[in-house]
Amino acid sequence: xxxxxxxxxxxxVVRHFKEQIAIxxxxxxxxxxxRRELAASLNINPNTAQKAYKEMEEQGLIHTERNxxxxxxTNETVLQAxxxxxxxxxxxxxxxxxxxxNVPVDELLRVVKEKYSEEIREGEEE
Amino acid sequence: MMRYLKLVxxxxxxxxxxxxxxxxITLVSQFAGVxxxxxxxxxxxxxxxxxxKLSEAAYITNYGGIDFTHIANTLLFQGPIALSAVALIxxxxxxxxxxxxxxxxxxxxxxxxxxxxxxxxxxxATAIFLMVLGLIAWQIIIxxxxxxxxxxxxxxxxxxxxxxxxxxxxxxxxLNLIIPTTFTQFLxxxxxxxxxxxxxxxxxxxxxxxxxxxIILGLVYCGIAAALFLTPVFAxxxxxxxxxxxxxxxxxxxxxxxxTGISIWLGSWLLKNRVTV
Amino acid sequence: MIEVKKISKNYGRKKILDGVSFTANKGEVTCLIGINGVxxxxxxxxxxxxxPYKGEILIDDQKMTKDSYEKITFIPDxxxxxxxxTVKQAxxxxxxxxxxxxxxxxxxxxxxxxxKEETPISxxxxxNTAKLNLMLGLSLDVDYVLMDEPxxxxxxxxxxxxxxxxxxxxxxxxxxxxxxxxxxxIEHLIDKVILLDNxxxxxxxxxxxxxxxxxxxxxxxxxxxxxx
Numbered sequence: 001x002x003x004x005x006x007x008x009x010x011x012x013v014v015r016h017f018k019e020q021i022a023i024x025x026x027x028x029x030x031x032x033x034x035r036r037e038l039a040a041s042l043n044i045n046p047n048t049a050q051k052a053y054k055e056m057e058e059q060g061l062i063h064t065e066r067n068x069x070x071x072x073x074t075n076e077t078v079l080q081a082x083x084x085x086x087x088x089x090x091x092x093x094x095x096x097x098x099x100x101x102n103v104p105v106d107e108l109l110r111v112v113k114e115k116y117s118e119e120i121r122e123g124e125e126e
Numbered sequence: 127m128m129r130y131l132k133l134v135x136x137x138x139x140x141x142x143x144x145x146x147x148x149x150x151i152t153l154v155s156q157f158a159g160v161x162x163x164x165x166x167x168x169x170x171x172x173x174x175x176x177x178x179k180l181s182e183a184a185y186i187t188n189y190g191g192i193d194f195t196h197i198a199n200t201l202l203f204q205g206p207i208a209l210s211a212v213a214l215i216x217x218x219x220x221x222x223x224x225x226x227x228x229x230x231x232x233x234x235x236x237x238x239x240x241x242x243x244x245x246x247x248x249x250x251a252t253a254i255f256l257m258v259l260g261l262i263a264w265q266i267i268i269x270x271x272x273x274x275x276x277x278x279x280x281x282x283x284x285x286x287x288x289x290x291x292x293x294x295x296x297x298x299x300x301l302n303l304i305i306p307t308t309f310t311q312f313l314x315x316x317x318x319x320x321x322x323x324x325x326x327x328x329x330x331x332x333x334x335x336x337x338x339x340x341i342i343l344g345l346v347y348c349g350i351a352a353a354l355f356l357t358p359v360f361a362x363x364x365x366x367x368x369x370x371x372x373x374x375x376x377x378x379x380x381x382x383x384x385x386t387g388i389s390i391w392l393g394s395w396l397l398k399n400r401v402t403v
Numbered sequence: 404m405i406e407v408k409k410i411s412k413n414y415g416r417k418k419i420l421d422g423v424s425f426t427a428n429k430g431e432v433t434c435l436i437g438i439n440g441v442x443x444x445x446x447x448x449x450x451x452x453x454x455p456y457k458g459e460i461l462i463d464d465q466k467m468t469k470d471s472y473e474k475i476t477f478i479p480d481x482x483x484x485x486x487x488x489t490v491k492q493a494x495x496x497x498x499x500x501x502x503x504x505x506x507x508x509x510x511x512x513x514x515x516x517x518x519k520e521e522t523p524i525s526x527x528x529x530x531n532t533a534k535l536n537l538m539l540g541l542s543l544d545v546d547y548v549l550m551d552e553p554x555x556x557x558x559x560x561x562x563x564x565x566x567x568x569x570x571x572x573x574x575x576x577x578x579x580x581x582x583x584x585x586x587x588x589i590e591h592l593i594d595k596v597i598l599l600d601n602x603x604x605x606x607x608x609x610x611x612x613x614x615x616x617x618x619x620x621x622x623x624x625x626x627x628x629x630x631x
Contacts, residue, residue: 003591005620008611036572043570045432045592048611132499140485230482230524237453239500240472335455403453 001042009044013052016042017061018082021072028074032062129241133249138256141217145257148213149264152206159202160272164279167192171284182283191286194276198298207300210261214254218323221250222330226403233403243398247390251323258319262304269294269301310375317382324389325351331393335400347392355385404428405475405547405578410449410458411602419445420456421602429546429578432569432592436583436621437599438629443582446599447549450580451477462547473503475547478540480555482532486525490518490535497539509542512573516564530561537565541573548574550581554588562588569593590621598628605629 001016003009020026033041035049042049053070056062060078064070073079098108138145171192175185197203225233236246270291277288295301306312328351329344336343353360358377361367369377405427412420420442427433435443448454452467460467462475484493490513498504513520516534527535533553540548554562568574569592583589590610598606605628613619619627 005590005622006614006618008614009591010611011615036575039570040567040572043567043592045569045594046572046575047431047594048591051611129500136496228486230484230486231479232483232485234453234477234479234481235483235496238451238472238477240469240502241500242469400455402455403448 003044009048010051010055013038013042013044013048014055014059014061017052017056018086021061021079022083022086026072028072028076028079030072031069032072034069129239130245130249133239133241133245134252134256137221137249137253141221141253141257144213145260148206148210148261152210152261152264153268155202155206156268156272157275159200160197160276161279162202163197163200164192164276167196168280168284186283191284192280193286194273194289194294195297197272197276198294198301204300207265207304214258214261217257218254218326219330221254222327222334226334231403237397237401237403242394244390244394247327247394247397251320251327251390254323255320265301266291266305313379314375317379317386321351321355321382321386321389324386324393328389328393328396331396331401335396335402351385351389355381357381404463405450405580406459406461407446407450408459408461410446410456410460412445412449412454412456418602420449422458423599423602423604425597425604425607427547427578427580427595430576431594432574432579432581433595433597434581434583434586434589434593434621435597435599436586436625438584438625440599440601442599442602443584444551447477447551447580447582450549451475453477473501473543474545475549476540476543476545477549478536478551478553480533480536480552482524482527483536484524484539486523488524489520490522490524490527491520493524493535493539494520494542497542501543503544505542505544508544508573509538512538512542515568515571515573530557533557533561533565537568541568545577547578547580550579552582552584554583554585566592586621586625593621596621596624598625600629 001012003012017026017032026032032038035046035053038044038052039046039049053062057064057070060075061073061082062070063073103111171185171189174180174189175182180188225231225236237243239246273289273291273294277285289297292307295305295307303315306315325348329348332344332347333340355378358367358369358374358381362369362374407423407425407427409422409424410420411418411422419440423442423446425433435446437443445454449456450460450462450467452471462471465471467475484496488496494509497509498506512518516531516538518531518534518538522531524532524535537550537553540550553565557565566588569579569589581589581593586593593610595609596607596613597604606624608624610621613621613624
């Protein structure tokens with residue numbers, strides 16, 4: 001995780017988790033690292049890890065039962081929402097970037113399609 | 127209390143290399159002194175005897191024999207005593223300043239120990255005092271051996287007398303000063319020694335607390351302490367007051383205890399409240 | 404909590420600290436930043452009772468006593484053990500004098516920093532000296548750790564290793580105050596910032612709140628404060 005120093009670090013950790021969930025690195029019901037392990041692996045302050053877990057708890061991404069390690073939620077609705085949220089966030093920033101160039105939608109979609117397929121093909125070849 | 131004793135042990139260990147060197151230098155130099163000086167005295171005697179064609183008896187009648195006082199007055203014998211004294215006086219300053227200066231600022235560690243600053247102050251004082259006593263003890267141990275060696279090397283005819291250790295000490299002003307023969311003398315010699323050390327420690331604390339101004343304060347403090355201690359002597363010298371010898375010693379001891387007490391209190395107070403690392 | 408209340412200090416006529424107040428919480432990393440001047444180190448020394456000052460400093464509502472040294476420790480940026488000691492002897496010294504010495508943690512830190520017991524202290528590089536200081540300080544079971552410029556003048560790899568300490572359980576639940584003049588390596592690791600200049604506190608803020616509310620990094624705030 002590359003830390004952006006202008007955005008709350010705990011929110012970046014939450015987003016990092018969401019990405020892991022979206023790409024299937026974390027699956028429903030999976031145990032997640034303790035805040036101590038998380039802090040060490042992401043090179044962040046243990047307090048920040050704590051705060052990130054609290055936020056994820058509030059968002060329903062993880063849940064903790066007394067004296068057990070925290071787990072990724074098994075609530076499918078929440079997990080689907082995470083995927084949606086990430087897709088929307090990425091598209092939002094893409095749209096923000098492309099808007100000033102004023103490209104017609106059809107052309108844009110064609111270019112996106114070409115580029116995106118190419119990227120995926122290259123990714124598979126590697 | 128345990129930490130105080132550990133600190134004393136620690137302070138002594140830190141000086142142990144130099145200290146052991148002093149003990150060794152004293153041993154080697156004084157034994158060498160016995161041998162070299164004895165040989166040279168005997169050679170001189172034989173030379174004079176052959177030049178003037180004297181018999182042993184005639185030589186001794188004219189020139190006298192030799193005894194241990196001839197040894198004890200030489201540089202080889204007294205030099206290491208002076209060296210040790212200078213080293214320890216120097217160490218009164220070094221025991222503090224070495225912690226502040228140099229690349230390793232040990233004073234941080236020392237002042238952050240979970241022990242009172244008074245313990246730190248006293249541990250340094252105790253270390254020096256014990257090292258002084260150790261040197262004296264060393265002298266008391268090796269003196270009879272040197273004496274025995276001397277007696278064994280001098281032909282009986284040339285020997286004025288076989289002296290006892292007590293006799294040697296009594297007839298030598300330096301030994302007489304460092305090895306007291308009476309309890310009162312012990313109190314005076316070592317009491318004054320302790321007091322001077324406490325006053326110097328306190329002066330050092332003034333300097334460490336107030337730097338340049340502290341040097342002046344330290345010197346002023348030394349002056350006041352000395353004046354206070356010597357009041358009865360001044361009083362007698364200027365005929366203001368007359369003490370019987372017993373009274374004078376008693377008054378000096380009482381004043382010495384007061385001055386030492388004030389110095390320790392003030393020094394450790396400065397160390398606790400005013401010193402900057 | 405460490406409460407520094409209106410402390411002032413002069414060296415001769417020069418004002419080093421002029422009414423400095425701030426608090427540092429247990430379980431948080433508080434960073435004293437100052438671009439110039441010596442106020443940072445002096446503040447830490449004042450907290451530790453290593454220099455006299457005017458004002459008041461409370462540690463968990465109490466004034467500093469000799470027993471506080473089992474609760475709070477200071478890691479200066481100079482060697483604090485005798486050069487003739489080995490690393491092992493320095494550890495034995497600490498164990499001898501502090502009941503809060505934690506041998507298990509000391510051994511962990513020895514491994515973490517890759518220090519060797521038999522190395523004489525006089526032969527340690529600047530980076531390894533800093534690591535030794537950290538090892539000795541962090542091996543005490545204290546509630547508060549004060550570090551003076553832990554990153555200054557040492558190589559990049561040592562800096563990274565030391566920064567890792569801040570992301571580890573080694574400082575977990577402790578209150579940490581560190582001084583620095585360059586925030587770079589650790590900006591994302593600290594909870595609170597005190598900006599000092601000319602002996603006064605210019606600004607005190609929580610880093611995450613600053614990011615959340617104003618979208619500013621510590622460096623952004625420093626730029627604003629020091630360049631205005």
